[in-house]
Amino acid sequence: MLLIRTVDAFFNILYFLILIRVLLSWFGRGIQYNSSFRGAINFIYGVTEPILRPIRQVLPTSNMGIDFSPIVAFFLLRIARSIIVSLFYGLI
Numbered sequence: 001m002l003l004i005r006t007v008d009a010f011f012n013i014l015y016f017l018i019l020i021r022v023l024l025s026w027f028g029r030g031i032q033y034n035s036s037f038r039g040a041i042n043f044i045y046g047v048t049e050p051i052l053r054p055i056r057q058v059l060p061t062s063n064m065g066i067d068f069s070p071i072v073a074f075f076l077l078r079i080a081r082s083i084i085v086s087l088f089y090g091l092i
Helices: 002-027 038-058 069-091
Strands: none
Touching: 002 038, 002 069, 038 069
8 A cells, every 4th residue: 555655646746746837837937047946946847857848749839839748748647647556456
């Protein structure tokens, strides 16, 4: 059960970091240039970019300038989490 809770916590952290990144892209222009937050922002981008970049390469770009990769990432992470948790339940 500890392993399943750890996997669940890992995916929840990924969801949260992607959500923060989306909010930063909408509202965080001033924060992004503030040196006090630079380390945290670099961490968030460093963790989320390997997830979002491949999705952006596959998705066609929107004419409205909207990045749909976080929505697809949430969906794919949810599927991956379900598969991994199901596999661990099968092992127990």
